[in-house]
Amino acid sequence: MAFADHPTLHPTNWIRDLKAQVPRKLVRDAWNKALYGAEAPLSDEAIYIDPLAVRETCRTMPGGPRLRRRQSGMVVAGDWDLSRTTFGGNVKVVSCRMRYLDGVDWEQTPLFDSLMGKIAAGERPDECASRDDILNRYESLDRVFEETRRRGRLLSKAELPDFFRREHGGILIHIDRNGAPLRAASGGIHRLAIAQILELPEIPVQIGAVHRDAVKKGLYAPLRRSRIGTGA
Template identity: 50%
Template sequence: MAIAVVHVKAPCRSSRVACAGKRPHFGSAGAARNCFVPRAGLTSAATKTVEAPPRMTSPETPTIFKSLQRAIEAHVYRQIVRDRLNRLRYGAGAPLSAMAIYPRPRAITHSYARTKGMPRLGRQQSGMVRGGDWDQSRSDISKSTKLVSCRMRWIDGADWHETPIVRQMVEQIGRGLAPDGCRSREDVLARYRRLDRIFEETRARGRLLDMDELPDFHYRRAHGATLVHIARDGTCLRSGGGAHRFAIAHILDLPEMPAQLGVIHPEALKAGHLDRLRKSTLRLQAPKPGRLS
């Protein structure tokens, strides 16, 4: 069967395509994956098999210096020691630093909230088994500025400049800051136009790519993916980083998304929740990145 390559441009307010006669938009939360519009002139038979882009759009290629900087920031030397100790204590199923896990995005409803007296739990603590009540300190993610902004764009059809995250970043630039490396309003809008392309690529592919499928981004295992802690009852708590990847997976209602293991409660480990979360069904079923069938 012939392969039809579809080039998807980020929709704008003047050129958005209306679905089923409704207000032009990227797609509702429940039907975002089914609102892909092929280029005019392609027959339905030709669009059954679509060659998706080989990887997410990448703004930069990390250098050796950048990789070394990441290793220092992530405390890799400590993580290697922790991995060895975990293997000795927990065996073959031990949690490891920067391990990939595959939670369902819509099942993540809260993030870890570091309140007074609670420990700092970031990428440096990835793979750590930690008891206590840290997993009870939570905040609702539904009001996350980035998630709200992405929903406005990809569900309601707003322009990026109307979203709170862009307004916030522009305000920060006005105070002399450089959020996410952006130094002008144009930088901010260019960054979010790239996210439009990633959203469309992910919708066409039906899954988010793992970090090791992104050579321009890949550093170590799942490092850099959305950081997720595992509470005692197996609940996944989103933490820092990967907010836009999480928003894309959440809005598209993907059955799973690749994430980086954060901290896990010993009760969750004992109950087998890590064994459940470390398995990906989409990656096992998926063809090589770049082609859908």
């Protein structure tokens, strides 16, 4: 077994394993299989969705579970999937559409103003501490947009230099009780916006939480399989 093929096992990634809670996720995977069988969700795995099917973002309900990357692959019952907000109204989505559909400079978008305001207040939004940091970050996003448009698809994490574990670090998507995708509160919003703007037919995403009803109804397992054969 080559460490290059399994970076999660490489000694240099052990700290990263702990931060990503990989040991806990392995226990979760075993528990899911014991409860739901061979096709139960696996933490950090890739599923394949139509990006245009993502119309809403899942919000944390008061007293409800906080669902982030650490909860990837968790099967959750209850009404957590009913607390939602419109995805298209997010300032990052609006600003991406302004940039890539209308040709507006990043400095003229509401996102840029928002980030500059946070920096002025002493915050470091998206690891940015200055105007130049913001411009550099969004120049990188422009390259992602152009490469994705040219390629006609969004690369999976396994195809990228920073590959770590399954689809960890990809666009984070929860699955509701009816098997429909919900954007997580954080994780890959720019890439999802790009996929929607380019009207890509399918994208690989990192699984977030999965409603128990979707698993029991057999609505989750089909999402593992790419419909167009471009997944890793």
